[in-house]
Amino acid sequence: MCKKINFILVLGVISIIVIITAVSLLFFTTLMPAAESDGTTPVAQTSITKAAGTGHLAQNSPESNSAPNGKSNPAKETARKAFISEAEILIKDTHYIKASLLLGKALMDFPEDKEISVLNDKAENLEKQLIIYKGKIYHVFFHSLIVYPELCFTGDSMEQGYNDWMTTVREFKLMIQEMYERGYTLVDLRDLFKIDASGKMVRQDIYLPEGQKPLVISVDDMSYYKYMEKDGFAKKLVLDKAGKLASLINTPRGDEIISKDGDVVPILNNFIEEYPDFSFKGAKGTLALTGYEGILGYRTNHNNPDWQKERDAVVPIVDKLKETGWAFASHSYTHRRTFSEGTITLDYLKYDTDKWMNEVGSIVGTTNIYIAPFGATFRQNDARQRYIVSRGFNVYCGVGPQPSYILYKDNAYMERLDLDGYKMFHMPELMKDLFDVDKVFDPARPGFK
Ligand SMILES: [Zn+2]
Incomplete structure (x- = not known):
């Protein structure tokens, strides 16, 4: 009986360690690229690096193959949203070429994504419509x-x-x-x-x-x-x-x-x-x-x-x-x-x-x-x-x-x-x-x- 309780306790501790490790890994995967910035990069550039970085990390993970649009993968979805919100800010600030370059990069990571390609068309059209x-x-x-x-x-x-x-x-x-x-x-x-x-x-x-x-x-x-x-x-x-x-x-x-x-x-x-x-x-x-x-x-x-x-x-x-x-x-x-x-x-x-x-x-x-x-x-x-x-x-x-x-x-x-x-x-x-x-x-x- 006593041995059984000990076994359950050990199993419980191991499970907690596994959960903590998994959560920490996810946390660092999301934040690390931003921390790599040297601090001198302008604000817009920093967030672009972060978005692109998370996109690549997510794509390289094994799960990405089973979820190409990223919506079922939280890290990838975060990256996708970061691309979109950064591009929306660039468009609002009239930086259409920059937005289009960013969205082009996003489309390499999310080739099927409708929201990104609609936004990309919008940026390209705004640049062309003089x-x-x-x-x-x-x-x-x-x-x-x-x-x-x-x-x-x-x-x-x-x-x-x-x-x-x-x-x-x-x-x-x-x-x-x-x-x-x-x-x-x-x-x-x-x-x-x-x-x-x-x-x-x-x-x-x-x-x-x-x-x-x-x-x-x-x-x-x-x-x-x-x-x-x-x-x-x-x-x-x-x-x-x-x-x-x-x-x-x-x-x-x-x-x-x-x-x-x-x-x-x-x-x-x-x-x-x-x-x-x-x-x-x-x-x-x-x-x-x-x-x-x-x-x-x-x-x-x-x-x-x-x-x-x-x-x-x-x-x-x-x-x-x-x-x-x-x-x-x-x-x-x-x-x-x-x-x-x-x-x-x-x-x-x-x-x-x-x-x-x-x-x-x-x-x-x-x-x-x-x-x-x-x-x-x-x-x-x-x-x-x-x-x-x-x-x-x-x-x-x-x-x-x-x-x-x-x-x-x-x-x-x-x-x-x-x-x-x-x-x-x-x-x-x-x-x-x-x-x-x-x-x-x-x-x-x-x-x-
Ligand atoms: Zn002079």
């Missing part, structure tokens, strides 16, 4: 990004200028993430204005998937000027081992490295690879180039004895930029202060434009975009404005606080908003449609005067 956008068009611009604030903000005579007119890598990444989450998508400046059949400048309609808002980006002075060399910026745009655009940088320790986080171009290219909805039909930005110290970190200026060698080296970079959706603009050859003072003579402007055409335009190709140095403007009937238009530059960009443009008879004027320290500190309200300055502002900046 409507005319009627709202404001923001054109924002940057200079080369500050990679190492500790090398840039050193209390020397350059500090205040950098603090005012530059943006850090950290800020830029937070800005594009938030603009993406708010439904902005990059459009190509070259598609906005056209001369119509009667010779008049008109704005082209912008067609976008429902709910998305256009954003134009430009980057000024991407020359990596010599004066910036030791101040924590990249020094050249290069191709990495995989043939992708990257930045050549000197680290604070003095090592030369190739980085994908060194400036606007590689950061944006990589971001759009991950979040394709941030670009409409592959549009990126416009690079506003001067020529007096060459372009993109290559000293292609003809007063450099090695300019031909430098030119040969930059051609593949320019080709790659074009291939990945980037456009070019003239930012004048000399960037002379007389532009901002309004005292530049017509003769000097002719000399400057010829130099740009000869030394920069000959490498990057023809462009109709003039991004004025210092945002300087001329009156429409001013001989200097007439000259710029006569040289084929019929889209003229300045600097201004509002997202606006003006159509003149034979050219268009567009204002651009600088997303830099000065504007973030003094006029954060100008960016409230785009992002929350408090979340973006880099604490590594020194105080403002």
Whole structure:
């Protein structure tokens, strides 16, 4: 009798252990992939990884063969629901391409699932059904990004200028993430204005998937000027081992490295690879180039004895930029202060434009975009404005606080908003449609005067 009771007790204990083990296993199967995230992944991405991960784990378990739709398997059903709810959030946020990619992955795990395929059709249709956008068009611009604030903000005579007119890598990444989450998508400046059949400048309609808002980006002075060399910026745009655009940088320790986080171009290219909805039909930005110290970190200026060698080296970079959706603009050859003072003579402007055409335009190709140095403007009937238009530059960009443009008879004027320290500190309200300055502002900046 006593032995019998002992036997029942032992059996009971074993059963409890088996049940606890089974429950723990199920628990970890559901949560482990989320725990693998490194914590730096954006929110949407984390949940996608989790959903996809649970899907695969469930599929690899032996039970999955007997329950292809997953509905009779709790772990698999959790994964299926995670896919669906994540995709619904992406669709609500106008991220149709991203939703479709996720649902495509889900259909590999749940090939017969009707709910997933209906949702996938919905995402694909929303992406294809374009409507005319009627709202404001923001054109924002940057200079080369500050990679190492500790090398840039050193209390020397350059500090205040950098603090005012530059943006850090950290800020830029937070800005594009938030603009993406708010439904902005990059459009190509070259598609906005056209001369119509009667010779008049008109704005082209912008067609976008429902709910998305256009954003134009430009980057000024991407020359990596010599004066910036030791101040924590990249020094050249290069191709990495995989043939992708990257930045050549000197680290604070003095090592030369190739980085994908060194400036606007590689950061944006990589971001759009991950979040394709941030670009409409592959549009990126416009690079506003001067020529007096060459372009993109290559000293292609003809007063450099090695300019031909430098030119040969930059051609593949320019080709790659074009291939990945980037456009070019003239930012004048000399960037002379007389532009901002309004005292530049017509003769000097002719000399400057010829130099740009000869030394920069000959490498990057023809462009109709003039991004004025210092945002300087001329009156429409001013001989200097007439000259710029006569040289084929019929889209003229300045600097201004509002997202606006003006159509003149034979050219268009567009204002651009600088997303830099000065504007973030003094006029954060100008960016409230785009992002929350408090979340973006880099604490590594020194105080403002
Ligand atoms: Zn400039």
